[in-house]
Amino acid sequence: VEGGDHLNRELLYSLLDSYLKNDVVSIQESIVHHVEFTLARSRYKFDNREAYFAAAHSLRDRLIERWNDTQAWLKYKDPKRVYYLSMEFLMGRTFLNALHNLGVIAPYQEALSGLGYEMENVQQAERDAALGNGGLGRLASCFLDSMATLNLPAWGYGIRYEYGMFRQVVSEGFQKEQPDYWLTFGYPWEIERPHVTYPVKFYGHVSVHEEGSDGRQNFVWNAGEEVTAVAYDNPIPGFKTPTCANLRLWAAKPCQEFDLEAFNTGDYVSSIIDKQKAETITSVLYPDDKTFEGKELRLKQQHFMVSATLQDIVRRYKEQHKDFDAFPEKVAMQLNDTHPTLGIPELMRILMDENRLGWTQSWDITTKVFSFTNHTVLPEALEQWPVSLVEKLLPRHMQIIYDINWRFLQELQQNHGISGDKLGNMSIIVDTEYGKMVRMAYLALVASHTVNGVAAMHSKLIKETIFKDFNAIWPEKFQNKTNGVTQRRWLAQCNPPLAKLITDTLGTEAWVTHLDLLQGLREHAEDEEFQQKWAGVKKEAKVKLANMIKDLSGDEVNMEAIFDVQVKRIHEYKRQFMNILSVVLRYDRIKSMSPEERKDVVPRVVIIGGKAAPGYDLAKRIIKLISAVSETVNKDSEVGDLLKVYFVPDYNVSLAEVIIPGSDLNQQISTAGTEASGTSNMKFAMNGSLIIGTMDGANVEIAEEIGEENMFIFGVDAKEVPELREQREYLQVDPQFQHAVNMIKNGHFGWNDYFNPLIDSVTGGRDWYLLANDFNSYLQAQERVDSEWRDKKVWLKKSILSTAGSGKFSSDRTIHEYAEDIWKVEPQPPSPPEGRRE
Ligand code: GPK
Numbered sequence: 001v002e003g004g005d006h007l008n009r010e011l012l013y014s015l016l017d018s019y020l021k022n023d024v025v026s027i028q029e030s031i032v033h034h035v036e037f038t039l040a041r042s043r044y045k046f047d048n049r050e051a052y053f054a055a056a057h058s059l060r061d062r063l064i065e066r067w068n069d070t071q072a073w074l075k076y077k078d079p080k081r082v083y084y085l086s087m088e089f090l091m092g093r094t095f096l097n098a099l100h101n102l103g104v105i106a107p108y109q110e111a112l113s114g115l116g117y118e119m120e121n122v123q124q125a126e127r128d129a130a131l132g133n134g135g136l137g138r139l140a141s142c143f144l145d146s147m148a149t150l151n152l153p154a155w156g157y158g159i160r161y162e163y164g165m166f167r168q169v170v171s172e173g174f175q176k177e178q179p180d181y182w183l184t185f186g187y188p189w190e191i192e193r194p195h196v197t198y199p200v201k202f203y204g205h206v207s208v209h210e211e212g213s214d215g216r217q218n219f220v221w222n223a224g225e226e227v228t229a230v231a232y233d234n235p236i237p238g239f240k241t242p243t244c245a246n247l248r249l250w251a252a253k254p255c256q257e258f259d260l261e262a263f264n265t266g267d268y269v270s271s272i273i274d275k276q277k278a279e280t281i282t283s284v285l286y287p288d289d290k291t292f293e294g295k296e297l298r299l300k301q302q303h304f305m306v307s308a309t310l311q312d313i314v315r316r317y318k319e320q321h322k323d324f325d326a327f328p329e330k331v332a333m334q335l336n337d338t339h340p341t342l343g344i345p346e347l348m349r350i351l352m353d354e355n356r357l358g359w360t361q362s363w364d365i366t367t368k369v370f371s372f373t374n375h376t377v378l379p380e381a382l383e384q385w386p387v388s389l390v391e392k393l394l395p396r397h398m399q400i401i402y403d404i405n406w407r408f409l410q411e412l413q414q415n416h417g418i419s420g421d422k423l424g425n426m427s428i429i430v431d432t433e434y435g436k437m438v439r440m441a442y443l444a445l446v447a448s449h450t451v452n453g454v455a456a457m458h459s460k461l462i463k464e465t466i467f468k469d470f471n472a473i474w475p476e477k478f479q480n481k482t483n484g485v486t487q488r489r490w491l492a493q494c495n496p497p498l499a500k501l502i503t504d505t506l507g508t509e510a511w512v513t514h515l516d517l518l519q520g521l522r523e524h525a526e527d528e529e530f531q532q533k534w535a536g537v538k539k540e541a542k543v544k545l546a547n548m549i550k551d552l553s554g555d556e557v558n559m560e561a562i563f564d565v566q567v568k569r570i571h572e573y574k575r576q577f578m579n580i581l582s583v584v585l586r587y588d589r590i591k592s593m594s595p596e597e598r599k600d601v602v603p604r605v606v607i608i609g610g611k612a613a614p615g616y617d618l619a620k621r622i623i624k625l626i627s628a629v630s631e632t633v634n635k636d637s638e639v640g641d642l643l644k645v646y647f648v649p650d651y652n653v654s655l656a657e658v659i660i661p662g663s664d665l666n667q668q669i670s671t672a673g674t675e676a677s678g679t680s681n682m683k684f685a686m687n688g689s690l691i692i693g694t695m696d697g698a699n700v701e702i703a704e705e706i707g708e709e710n711m712f713i714f715g716v717d718a719k720e721v722p723e724l725r726e727q728r729e730y731l732q733v734d735p736q737f738q739h740a741v742n743m744i745k746n747g748h749f750g751w752n753d754y755f756n757p758l759i760d761s762v763t764g765g766r767d768w769y770l771l772a773n774d775f776n777s778y779l780q781a782q783e784r785v786d787s788e789w790r791d792k793k794v795w796l797k798k799s800i801l802s803t804a805g806s807g808k809f810s811s812d813r814t815i816h817e818y819a820e821d822i823w824k825v826e827p828q829p830p831s832p833p834e835g836r837r838e
Contacts, residue, residue, distance in 0.1 A: 019062070019065050020061055020062050020065065022062075022102075022104050022107050023107065024107050024110045024111045024114065027058060027104075027107055027108055027111035028111045028114060028115060030058035030061065031051070031054045031055050031058050031111060031112070031115065032054070032115070033058075034053070034054040034055075034057040034058055035050060035051075035054040038053075038054065038057050039053055039054060039057075048117065048121045048122055048124070048125050049125040049185070051112065051115070051117045051122050051125075052095070052122045052123070052125035052126055053125075053185070053186075053188055055095070055108065055111075055112060055122060056094075056095055056126070056188035056189065057188050059095070059098050059099065059102070059104075059108070060188055060189060060235075062102060062104075063098060063102075063189075063235040063237055063244060064191070064235065066235070066237060066242060066243070066244035066830075067191075067233070067235040067244040067246065069242065069244075069830050070242065070243050070244045070245070070830050071246070073828065073830035073831065074153050074828060074830075075320075077153075077828055078320055078330070079153050079330075079825070079826065079828050080153070080329055080330050080331070080332065080823075080824065080825050080826070081153040081154065081155065081330065081331060081332070081825065082147075082152065082153065082154045082155075082332040082333070082334065082818075082819070082823045082825045083154070083155050083156075083157055083309070083313060083331070083332070083333045083334070084140065084143060084144070084147070084154065084155070084156045084157070084334050084336065085157050085158075085305070085306065085309060085333055085334065085335055085336060085340040085343060086136075086137070086140040086156065086157070086158050086336035086339070086340065087158060087159060087301070087302065087305060087336070087337075087339040087340065088131060088132030088133060088136055088137030088140060088158065088285070088336070088339075089129075089131050089132055089137055089140045089141050089144070089156060089158050089247060089249075090129075090130060090131065090132030090133070090134070090137035090138040090140070090141050090165075090653060091128075091129040091130075091131065091141045091234075091247075091653070092128050092129065092130075092141070092489075092652070092653025092654055092657070093123070093126045093127075093128055093129075093653070093654055094126070094129070094189045095122075095123055095126050096123055096493050097145075097237075097488065097489055097493060098189075098237055100239070100488060100492060100493050101145075101148075101149075101237040101238060101239045101240065101488065102237055103240050127182050128164075128182070128652050128653050128654050129164065129182065129187070129189075130164035130165040130180060130182065130285075130652055130653070131158065131159070131160075131161050131164050131165075131249075131285055132164075132165065132285070133165060133285075133287060133288070133289040133569065134289050134568065134569045135375070135568075135569075135677075135678070135679050135680075136336065136337060136375050138653065138679065139336075139454075139483055139679060139811075140156065140158075140336055142484065142485050142486040142489070142490075142679075142811040143156075143811055143814070143815055144156050144236045144245060144247055145236065145238075145239075145486040145488060145489065145811065146484075146486055146810075146811040146812045146814070146815040147236075147245055147815055148236045148237060148238035148239075148241070148243050148244065148245040149238040149239045149241060149243075149486075149488070149513060149812060150238070150812060150815055150816065150819070150827055151238065151241050151242075151243045151827040151828055151829040151830075152243075152245075152815070152819055152825055152826075152827055152828070153825060153828045154245050154825070155245060155246045155247070155248060156236070156245070156246070156247040156248070157247075157248050157249075157250075157305065157309040157312075158247065158248075158249050158250075158305065159249060159250055159251075159282050159285075159301060159304070159305050160190075160232050160249035160250060160251045160282060161282055161283065161284055161285040162181065162183060162251075162279075162282065162283045162284070163179050163180055163181055163182075163283060163284040163285065164180045164182050164285055165180060165285060165287060165611070165652070166178060166179065166180055166287050166611070166614070167179070167180050167650055168611045168649050168650040168651070169649060169650070170623065170627060170647060170649040172627075173623070173624045173627030173628055173631070173751075174620070174623070174624055174627075175611070175612055175620050175623050175624075177287070177614050189234055189235070190232045190233065190234050190249070191232065191233045191234075191235070192230070192231075192232055193230065193231040193232065193233060194230065196230070196231035196312070197228050197229060197230050197231070197253075198228070198229045198307070198308045198311040198312065199226050199227075199228060199229075199255060200226065200227050200228070200229050200252075200303070200304050200307045200308055201221060201223030201225070201226050201307075202223060202224065202225040202226070202227075202300065202303070202393055202394070203223060203224030203225050203392065203393060203395075204221060204222045204223040204224035204225075204395065205221075205222055205224075205395055206219055206220065206221050206222070206395050206396045206399060207219075207220050207222060208220075218353070218356075219352070219353050219396060219399070220353070221349075221353065221395065221396040226255045227252045227253065227254065227255055227278040227281060227304070228252070228253045228254065228255045228278070229250040229251070229252060229253075229304060229307070229308030230250065230251045230252075230253050231248050231249075231250060231308075231312070232248070232249045232250070232251060233246050233247070233248055233249075234246070234247040234248075234249060235247075239488050239512060239513060240513075241829060242829060242830045243828075243829065243830060248309075248312070250282065250304065250305060250308045250309070251279075251282050252278050252279055252280075252281040252282040252304060253278060253279065254275035254276065254278040254279070255275075255278070280297070281297070281300050281301060281304050282301070282304070286298055286301075287611070287613055287614055288613045288615070288616075289569045289571070289613055290376055290378055290380065290381040290569075290571065291380050291381065291613060291615075291616065292380060292381055292382060292383050292384065294384075294385065294386065294389075296389060296393065299385060299389060299390070299393055300393065302339055302340065302341075302342050303342050303346070303393070303394060303397075305340060306340050306342050306343035306346050307342075307346050309340075309343065310343055310346050310347050310350055311350070313331060313333075314347075314350055314355075317330055317331060324351065324355065324357060324361070324365055327365050327368075327369065328365055328368035328369055331369050332369060332371070332822070332823040332824065332825060333369050333370050333371070334371055334372070334373065334818070334822070334823070335370060335371070335372040335373065335444055335448070336373055336375075337372075337373060337374065337375050338372070338374075338382075338383045338440035338441050338443075338444050339383070341372070341383075341440045341441075341443055341444045342394070342397060343370070344366060344370060344404075344443060344444070344447040345394075345396075345397040345400040345401055345404070345443075346397065347362075347365075347366050347369070347370075348362050348363070348366055348400050348404075349396055349397065349400060351365060351366070353396070359403070363404075363407075366447055367447055367448070367449060368449060370444075370447055370448045370449070371448050371449055371450040371451070371452070371822050371823070372444040372445070372448045372450075372451050372452075373451070373452050373453075373454065373481070374441070374451060374452070374453055374454075374458075374462055374466075374467075374676075375454055375676050375677075376676050377458070377461055377462060377465055377466055377673070377674070377676070378573065378674065379466075382439070382440075382441055382466070383439075383440040383441065384430075384432075384437040384438065384439055384440065385437065385438045385440065386434065386435055386436070386437055386438075387429060387435065387436035387437065387438060388435060388436070390438055401428065401429070401438060401443060402429070404428065404443065404446060404447065405427060405428040405429050405446075408426075408428065408446050409423060409426075409427060412426060412473070416473050418473075422469065425469060426442070426469050426470070427439075427442070428442045428443050428446065441466070441467075442470075445467065445470050445477070448477070449477065450477055450478075450479055450821075450822045451467070451477055451478055451479070452478070452479040452480060452481045452822070453480055453481075453676065454481065454482065454483045454676045454677040454697075454698075455480070455482050455483060455676060455677035455678075455697045455698040455700070455701060456480050456482060456700065456701055457673075457695075457696070457697060457700050457718065458480075458676040458677060458697060459478065459479065459480030459481075460480075461673060461718070462478070463475075463478055479821060479822065481814055481817055481818055481821075481822075482677065482698060482701055482808070482809075482814065483677040483678075483679050483682070483698060483809075483811070483814060484679075484682065484808075484809050484810045484811035484812065484813055484814035484815075485679050485682045485683050485686075485809060485810070485811055486810070486811050486812075487511070487512060487515050487686060487810050487812075488512060489657070490657075490660070490682075490683040490686055490687075491686045491687065492512050493657070494657035494658075494660065494661055494687075495537075495541060495661040495687055497536075497537040497540045497541070498537045498538075498541070498661065498687065498688065498803075499512075500537075501533055501534065501537050502518070502521065502803070505520075505521060505524060505530065506518075506520045506521070511807075513812065514812075515806070515807040515808075515809075515810035515812065515813070516807040516808070516813075517807065518686075518803055518804050518805075518806060518807045519804055519805070519807055520804075521800055521801075521803060521804035522800075522801065522804045522805075524800065525797045525800040525801050525804065526793075526797055528793075530800075531793065531796040531797070531800070534688065534796055534799065534800055535792070535796055538664070538688060538799070539559070541661035541662040541687070542559060542563055542662045542664075543559070543662075544658055544661070544662055545563060545607075545658055545659060545661075545662025545663070546559060546662070548648075548655075548658055548659070548662075549605070549607070549646055549648075552646065552648065552649075553634075553646060555634070555644065557605045557644055558603050558605065558641040558644075560603060561602075561603035561604050561605045561641070561644070562602060562603070562604045562605070562664045562665055562785065562786075562789055563605050563607065563662055563663050563664045563665070564604050564605065564606045564607065564663070564664065564665045564666075564667070564785075565607045565608075565659060565660075565663040565665065565666050565667065565684075565689070566579050566607070566608050566609075566610075566666070566667035566669075567607070567608070567609040567610055567648070567651050567655075567656065567659055567660075567680065568610050568680055569610050569611060569612075569613075570610045570611065570612040570616075570619040570620075570622050570623060571616075571619060572618060572619070572761065572768070572769050573670050573671055573674040573675070573769050574669070574670050574675070575669050575670060575671065575769060575771060576608060576610070576622050576626065577622050577625070577758065577762065577771060578669060578771045578774070578775065578778060579606075579608065579667055579669065580608070580622075580625055580626050580629055580645075581737065581740040581741065581771070581775070582740070582775075582778060582779060582782055583606055583629060583633070583643070583645055584629060584740045584743055584744065584748075584749075585736055585739065585740045585779070586604070586643060586782075587629070587632075587633050587636075587639065587643055588739070588740075588743060590638075590639050590642055590643060591636075591638060591639065598642060601642045602785075602786040602789050602790060603641055603642045603643070604642070604643055604644070605644045605646070606643070606644065606645045606646070607646050607648060607659065607663070608626050608645070608646070608647050608648070609647065609648035609649070609651035609655070609659070610651050611650075611651065617757070618757060618758060618761060621754065621755060621757060621758045622758065623647065624751065624754060624755075625744070625749070625755055625758060626645070626647045627647050628749040628750055628751055629645055629749050630645040630646060630647055631749075632748070632749045632750075633645050634646075656680070656683070660680070660683050660684055660687050660689070661687045663684060663687070663689040664689060664690065664789075664795075664799075665689060665690050665691075665692055665712075665785060666680070666681070666684040666689045666690070666691055666692070667692055667693065668680075668681045668691050668692070668693035668694070668696070668697075668699050669692065669693055669694055669715075669774075669778065670694060670696050670697070671694070671696070671715075671721060671769040671770050671774070672694050672695055672696045672715060672716055672717055672718040672720075672721055673696065673718035673721050674696065674769070675696045675697040675699075676697055677697045677698040678696075678697045678698050678699065679698075681693065681697070681698060681699055681702060682698065682702070682806060682809035684802075685702055685706065685802045685803065685805070685806040685809070686802075686803055686806045686809070687803070688799040688800065688802050688803045689799070689802065690710070690711060690712065690785075690795075690798055690799060690802060691711045691712065691802070692711070692712040692714070692781055692782070692785060693711065693712070693713065693714075694713070694714065694715040694716075694774070695713060695715070695717055695718070696718065698809070699711075699713075701808065702805070702806070702809070705805040705806065705807070705808050705809075706801055706802050706804070706805025706806065707801065707805065710798040710801045710802060710805070711802075712781040712782075712784055712785055713781070714774065714777040714778050714780065714781035715774040715777050715778065716770065716773065716774060716777075721770065724770055724773055725768065725770065728765060728766075728767055728770065728772075728773070729765030730765075731772070731773060733763075733772050734772055734773075734775045734776045736775065736776065736779060737771070737772045737775040737776075741759055741762070741763065744759065745759055
């Protein structure tokens, strides 16, 4: 029954036109209200976790107001919208972020403390939403924050995995994976939408029907399995804007129509058990970073996500438009890597089979709405699905992919004069020793109007290497969009003392939305009084990190030491092994010194953290090596305070928020040409941590902004790498490299046999990532670190200049560029109340 006819609109407007109040008493009332009525606990006695959930619910109410207004406003305005499709969103915690973006930290803090709770403790009760692996997933989350802050009409779409990124436990130095069942106590930030559901089909076969007088063929997909996608909305508040964007995550549920046959034959129980299989589609995030896992369930997840998403987008469009003519003027879709590429054949299928558009019009629409981002040139990451699997799981999509490829190859021959091997090299379908495969990156390239890399150097590299042939025919498709990070989370929220110093110095808080303003710090870089304040806030952050290490190890670390950090996924190309080899040498050198000589050693606390993909054997051995070195070094009384090594288990967003502000030095030491961009480099720089690194990814642009002389750059250039690789068998091995390797080999840290495969990977003419070749240059850079640390003024100046030069690396700048150059969408700041009354 529609209630609309009897609505008292005037009454509703007067009740709803004002937002919930944010004075301390109103907030306290709402917290206590949620303790009693949402949690159903005693309002006189609740613990930190209950206080967190109640405060979260009270904040959620405030988010929902803005969410509703924003969405009503967008419906009323009907502007072009952008949809960010990603299999990963690494959100971390939400509480502090939402408080900050809504501008209500102070009243909530006061409200909680008035009730007897410390904000800090309440915050700690929140678990991370870890629905992503690393850089790619975290980038998606930074982008959402910027899209909302810039008032863009944007939604994110992804999967609500029940098990997020595994929890890493390190036991006796070995990584153990534990499930991250993060929804145990409920997730207060999501809004379940039981009525927003779509059927998603799998398997079965396709039949063809001749239809109408023109004899048009109509394809019908008779699916063998069907599940239901249910929407969960996650409000994404912009910073001090009325916009609240949406992240819609899909969960799989059994579909409504049970298999009646099974019921009637009496097999009631097993038919219900069968239906439970539906839920497994969204049960777990694949924890592989940059290695393609050709698992059927993963392909199911990808189709599930894009199918639900496209049905949702098409439904929303059709509510306001009678035909598809305006679709490309109303919709832009960004594919976060190739993971959502099945969205391309799915949109074609929806347009042709379900809406009866012809191929030409459907293709015209499809190629105007999609664009795609590449995040790596590492070949092992490139998705190639067996044709046999795609055919079985998605028979109609496979037909469409064949058709796309056939037309593409025709075009190559007719318009570009391409034939023979070259034609085969560009084909979406390729014959390999494992059978025919679909190259997802090529499908994405053919159907997208734009493809972008994630840093200047990487965008150049994709044109010269993996996508060379495509660049030759479509140079105008290629763009660069250098990554960025949100300074709200990665400076303002995680480092309040530094944020305050910056605001006081610049005389404005405007850097929180206009990060370029940080360059105003440059003129203070050599001001001694300012340097002292800078040292003070760094010290505060270091104390927090030191406390974390104390909790972890029981050790009280030397606060005068350089806090030297490398935190990121463990991967050969990131060269954590090279880092630990230099630590081994440093240890050996200290051991060989006289007590007198040791007085001149610059003390270091080396901190390494990161997860290894569960099936990545060498990466797991690297973790064990770090742990073994740590154990030997840390208990060596001769070395004492001069060198400590810690492996921080379970590195995640929340730990990053403590580790990054507390670091003095950060390591960005990938082999040149392998790290597409890097984003932690930007977070560290913002927080005044100096980079030791190679000319790789965004390091190159960071050097342009903050000055190479303010970083510790070493190693070969990307353009030298291919040639060096060719010759690596014949290169002279650096003696210090050999010495460090020998110490490990000879059992100095125990477990020597276990480390053999690791050693083999960098010796005997292997060493794909050129550790031996860069080692000497790396050691020299480390020497420069030590000598510059000795001069406090020099170091502080560089630290200030790092922050001052990081203005370019705001995701606000990145998203502004995507909006202008790729999506062609415009800001739509909600303007209540007219809009929301519609
Ligand atoms: C790239 F290809 C991938 C991947 O599967 N996962 C991932 O995190 C990273 N990335 C790159 O390695 C980083 O250099 C880059 O900054 C980040 O994506 C975001 O673009």
